[in-house]
Amino acid sequence: MxxxxxxxxxxxxxxxxxxxxxxxxxxxxxxxxxxxNCVRFKLEEQGISHKDSLMPDGRYMK
Ligand code: SF4
Incomplete structure (x- = not known):
């Protein structure tokens, strides 16, 4: 899922x-x-804000 x-x-x-x-x-x-394993997902679960440019693997969009 x-x-x-x-x-x-x-x-x-x-x-x-x-x-x-x-x-x-x-x-x-x-x-x-x-x-x-998505970094964004993990941060969301912890209630930690993150930039839209943060990618699932922890890199930032260029
Ligand atoms: S980047 Fe994909 S896997 Fe990560 S929180 Fe957004 S929808 Fe979920």
Whole structure:
């Protein structure tokens, strides 16, 4: 089952704007379980704010 934030995640907007590819979506957001390893997901669970430019692997969008 995909990440619970999949539809509302800021990464969707960045994809639509062609600022990032759909690779993160495939690898994390729509994966069965790998969204658990997403840095954004982990921060969200802890209630820690994070920038839209933070990617699931912990890198920042260039
Ligand atoms: S980037 Fe992370 S928090 Fe956002 S939808 Fe993908 S897996 Fe979930």
């Amino acid at each position: 995909a990440c619970k934030w999949n539809n509302v995640c800021p990464l969707r907007r960045l994809e639509q704007q062609s600022k990032i590819s759909a690779d993160y979506k495939k690898e994390y957001c729509e994966s069965e379980e790998n969204w658990k």
